[in-house]
Amino acid sequence: xxxxxxxxxxxxxxxxxxxxxxxxxxxxxxxxxxxxxxxxxxxxxxxxxxxxxxxxxxxxxxxxxxxxxxxxxxxxxxxxxxxxxxxxxxxxxxxxxxxxxxxxxxxxxxxxxxxxxxxxxxxxxxxxxxxxxxxxxxxxxxxxxxxxxxxxxxxxxxxxxxxxxxxxxxxxxxxxxxxxxxxxxxxx
Amino acid sequence: xxxxxxxxxxxxxxxxxxxxxxxxxxxxxxxxxxxxxxxxxxxxxxxxxxxxxxxxxxxxxxxxxxxxxxxxxxxxxxxxxxxxxxxxxxxxxxxxxxxxxxxxxxxxxxxxxxxxxxxxxxxxxxxxxxxxxxxxxxxxxxxxxxxxxxxxxxxxxxxxxxxxxxxxxxxxxxxxxxxxxxxxxxxxxxxxxxxxxxxxxxxxxxxxxxxxxxxxxxxxxxxxxxxxxxxxxxxxxxxxxxxxxxxxxxxxxxxxxxxxxxxxxxxxxxxxxxxxx
Numbered sequence: 001x002x003x004x005x006x007x008x009x010x011x012x013x014x015x016x017x018x019x020x021x022x023x024x025x026x027x028x029x030x031x032x033x034x035x036x037x038x039x040x041x042x043x044x045x046x047x048x049x050x051x052x053x054x055x056x057x058x059x060x061x062x063x064x065x066x067x068x069x070x071x072x073x074x075x076x077x078x079x080x081x082x083x084x085x086x087x088x089x090x091x092x093x094x095x096x097x098x099x100x101x102x103x104x105x106x107x108x109x110x111x112x113x114x115x116x117x118x119x120x121x122x123x124x125x126x127x128x129x130x131x132x133x134x135x136x137x138x139x140x141x142x143x144x145x146x147x148x149x150x151x152x153x154x155x156x157x158x159x160x161x162x163x164x165x166x167x168x169x170x171x172x173x174x175x176x177x178x179x180x181x182x183x184x185x186x187x188x
Numbered sequence: 189x190x191x192x193x194x195x196x197x198x199x200x201x202x203x204x205x206x207x208x209x210x211x212x213x214x215x216x217x218x219x220x221x222x223x224x225x226x227x228x229x230x231x232x233x234x235x236x237x238x239x240x241x242x243x244x245x246x247x248x249x250x251x252x253x254x255x256x257x258x259x260x261x262x263x264x265x266x267x268x269x270x271x272x273x274x275x276x277x278x279x280x281x282x283x284x285x286x287x288x289x290x291x292x293x294x295x296x297x298x299x300x301x302x303x304x305x306x307x308x309x310x311x312x313x314x315x316x317x318x319x320x321x322x323x324x325x326x327x328x329x330x331x332x333x334x335x336x337x338x339x340x341x342x343x344x345x346x347x348x349x350x351x352x353x354x355x356x357x358x359x360x361x362x363x364x365x366x367x368x369x370x371x372x373x374x375x376x377x378x379x380x381x382x383x384x385x386x387x388x389x390x391x392x393x394x395x396x397x398x399x400x401x402x403x404x405x406x407x408x409x410x411x412x413x414x415x416x417x418x419x420x421x422x423x424x425x426x427x428x429x430x431x432x433x434x435x436x437x438x439x440x441x442x443x444x445x446x447x448x449x450x451x452x453x454x455x456x457x458x459x460x461x462x463x464x465x
Contacts, residue, residue, distance in 0.1 A: 014194035014202075018246045021206045025244065028213045029386045029401045030302075057210075059203055114331035118211040118220045140216045140363055141401035143384075164365060168214040181214035183363065183401075 005077040008041030010055055016040075020056040027170065027179035032137045032146030034130065038175040043074040049172040050097060050124050051078075057122075058095055060084040065109075067098020069126070097124045100151035106159075109167045111182075117164040120182070125151065130173035136187040137180070148178055156186040195242040196274040201225055205243040205397070209388060212399035217362030218330070219313050219396040227392065229270075233263055234292055235392030237309035238270070241290045244305060244388070245271065250278045252286035257294040257434070257451035264292070283454050293356075295377040297433050297455040300385035302402060308371045310391035313398065315359045315369035335367045338409060346414055358416075361407045362400060370406075376418045376434045381406040423448040428459035 010016035016039040023035035042051025058064055064085045066076065079085055090096060090108040103109075103123055112120035127149070134149040135156075148171070150156060159166040159182050166182030180186075193199070201223075208222035227235040245251070251271050255263040259281040267290060268279045280286050283298040290307040300306060312318075316326045319337045329335070338359055345353045358375035362368045370381055371389060381387070387400040400406060410416040424431045426447040433455055435448040450456035457463075 013199060015247055017199060017202065018194065021202075022244065022246050025206075025209065025213070025386070028210050029399075057203060057207055059200055061204070062207070115327050116221075117215050117218055118208070120211070120214075122210070140404040141213075143403045164215045164218060168210070181401075183214060183216060 004043055004074060005081050008043065008051065008078065009082045010039055010052075016052075017056050020052045023177060024053060024056060024170070024179070027177050028141075028168065028181055029179075030141045030146075031139070031180050031184045032132055032142065032148040032178060034132055035177045036175050037172075037177045043072070043078050045070055045072060045126070046075050046078075046097065047126055047172045048175040049177040050126060050170075053124055053170060053172070053177070054079060054085075054095070054097070055082055058083040058085040060086070062094045063088040063092050065090045065093035065096040065098075067096065067102035069099040069102035070097050093121055095122050095124060097126070099126050104155075106155055106167065111159075111162060111165040111167055114165065117166075120165065121167045123167055123169045125169055125171045127151065127171050127173040130171055130176050130178055132178075137184050138187070139184040140181070142184070148180065150180070150186065153186055153188045156180065156184070160185055192274040194247070194275055195245045195271065196227075197225065197239065197242045201239075202243045205239055208397045209240065209243060209399065212388070212397050213386070213401055215366075216400055216404050217366030217368040217398060219391075219398045222395055222397050224392045224395040229266065231393040232311065234267055234290065234309035236390030236394075236397070237290050237292070237307050237392075238267060238390075239392060240388050240390035240397060241271065241288060241307045242275070244288060244307070245275050245277060247275070247277065249287045250280050250285055252280050252283060252289045252454075253291075254289065254294060254296070254452075254454075255292040256436075257296075257455075258453045260453065281454050282458070283452075293372045293374075294434070294451060295373055295380040295383075297430075297450070297452045298458075300383050302384045304385040306383070306385050306387045308373075308387065308389045310369070310371040310389045310396070311393075312357075313369055313389065313391040313394050313396040315357075315367050330366060333365065335361075338367055339411075342409060342411070346411075352410065352414060352416075355419075359409050361409060363405050364407075367409070368398065368400075374434055375408065375416075376420050378406075378408045378416070379418055421448050425450045425456060428456045430456070430459055
């Protein structure tokens, strides 16, 4: 293990985690709203925002799946050192990290059960660009309508159709973050 | 620097609560189980709300705590002091200045904004609990969206009292899916559940967290011929004269004299000081 894996965590653990969570909470509560998360320094290919999400939400109790785009020895070691989260197969994951293409097919991820819809995966989708335009979003957290540059439409429409079951998504690009809960209606 | 970790709870606990909050936000109205911790205050004093607040606080937040609308009751003062001591955050009694408001049994009169989070203390999160004591059964009823029993209860209210007699903890349906207990707020406050602010609910003893995201559709259950009525006493506030606020009845002597005053102390004080509400 080299120094890169030991560095890049939160400088001030409780304060950085609090700020990161508030941004993540706002993002999930207001789909399409883009937040900034710049307090982590994960190794490539993980984005700064995705790294901060992992440090804020993952620990030894949260199995994580690293899609082929992010299944990198350095990143594995970084996650292991900072969070202790076990790396698992997609079916067993509470969190999943990767590009949309690498995460697909997304029907492998847990969507909860009708008795416990909270037992569903959270996908952290790394994007080349993230902007508040593109697909139209409606639903809880959105006053009238919002927009977000989603990687595709159909998968999120299918996901909404299963509500209250379904996975929830974060989209990350550099230090930018947006959320898309399963409750959001997506139109092309 | 003080001797506590920021906002009292350890980081692992906050992560667990934060994950539950996010799933609650993703499934509005669904009660997410969480591993509630013992807090240095008794159950019934807001241990659930305190844990949710602790998980959401940042050092820059300004916290307001109310109990039945009042900032100066024992419960509110204690929780405010708790977070002043363990998180070092600024506190306020003014609704407009707060970024996080923890509440027991009221929604502030002043309209909340997108920059605010309202955290409710919840005693019994399960709206069906008094109709069906088994958790196994109520979980199944939520899963099957089987809420007939709740409508029977409201119907029996009408049969017995001539109207829906439920005056607080009035059940609502969130985003057309889950029936939710809005905590024991007066039904007067139910229309305010559709808000620009994020609303989070914490039940410490019952180990549940749930949420109503901003602008989520929240409908108070009723019947076509007995529509929901957010009633209030037909009096103005005896102190500030407000006719649009929720009022507490205060007995003033042994002869039965009484007065009605705003339950929201900041709203009432603001009106008397001529502050813009």
